[in-house]
Amino acid sequence: MIELLGRATSGNVQKVIFLLEELGLPYERKDFGRQFQNTTTPEYAAMNPMQKVPTLVDGDVVVWQSNTILRYLANKTKSGLYPADPAPRSQVERWMDWLLAELNPAYLAGFRDAKKAEGERAPDTATNLGNELKLLEGALAKTPFVASAQFSLADVALGPIVKRCIGFPLGLPAFPKTQAWLGELQKRPSFQKATATG
């Protein structure tokens, strides 16, 4: 059976739970990371040299990097969530790449600053995060899901992280299209399960 190693409070683990649940694949999740203090062992480092979560173990196959895990699972199951045709596939991939390269640094700064008092926050945290989320809002003004009219791997990758971003008490502008999209995701039991820990 597939094993997912990673605490359920990690946004990157939540993406993978979201997909495993969507695909209906049997899996067992084991708590690794942060308070569990078990990613620094030689055994874990041999599987995932970053010593971070998530790691997916599928028999002899070990996969790390959350977006790579998503693509692995979608390819393995030939899921339509990751279109085979190059043009629609590129639309999905660009948002997955945008998440890692563009949104993630702003998200991590927001995550840190959301726990601080207002006067202790970096002045550009909310601006940077707001600017990134504006791009997503623009896309969602054109199509109901991130990459197209169809729910895809891009929604799976972005959903848990964007849900957190929107909830940060940083005085971000309103993003009505993004809120509506999150409302649609929230109807899915898979998303509810993935993000149950917040």
Ligand SMILES: N[C@@H](CCC(=O)N[C@@H](CS)C(=O)NCC(=O)O)C(=O)O
């Ligand atoms: N780019 C990596 C990032 C992995 C990452 O930073 N994971 C965080 C949790 S979201 C982590 O392992 N933090 C330390 C820990 O939980 O022990 C991925 O997408 O998998």
